[in-house]
Amino acid sequence: MSSERNLANVQSIYAAFGRGDLPTLLSHLAPDVAWEYGYAANEVPWLQHRQGHAGVVAFFESLAGGLQLTHFQPKELLAGQDKVVVLVDVAGVCPRTGARLAETDEVQIWHFNAEGQVQRFRHVLDTLQHHRAWQGT
Numbered sequence: 001m002s003s004e005r006n007l008a009n010v011q012s013i014y015a016a017f018g019r020g021d022l023p024t025l026l027s028h029l030a031p032d033v034a035w036e037y038g039y040a041a042n043e044v045p046w047l048q049h050r051q052g053h054a055g056v057v058a059f060f061e062s063l064a065g066g067l068q069l070t071h072f073q074p075k076e077l078l079a080g081q082d083k084v085v086v087l088v089d090v091a092g093v094c095p096r097t098g099a100r101l102a103e104t105d106e107v108q109i110w111h112f113n114a115e116g117q118v119q120r121f122r123h124v125l126d127t128l129q130h131h132r133a134w135q136g137t
Helices: 002-019 022-027 052-066 127-135
Strands: 029-035 068-079 083-093 100-112 118-124
Touching: 002 022, 002 068, 002 083, 002 100, 022 029, 022 052, 029 052, 068 100, 100 127
Parallel strands: 029 118
Antiparallel strands: 068 083, 083 100, 100 118
């Protein structure tokens, strides 16, 4: 049942994201969630490791100010016992530079704790493309 519960939670998270409903999105995350775990220090604001609900809010603030999404389509959701992996097509423009980016099959990994909350999350994407969009190169 936990894989079904986790899948439903991820679908609820995407629906909340689509509505701009950050409180509902946060309700699915553990208070100490590790957001964008695994990234080394870099200058792209939305690809920073963050911790907790305040860190997730900071992520969405950096995304809103740094990358205007023009397309966001979760395509395939794969559920395991404590993980959901999602393939997403994403496109956007960086208002700071005017540079565009497009990701086909960006991978989003959601790790769940025993209570069914997201404990860790990250995007696996073309970091060079995001860096170039941020730099305008």
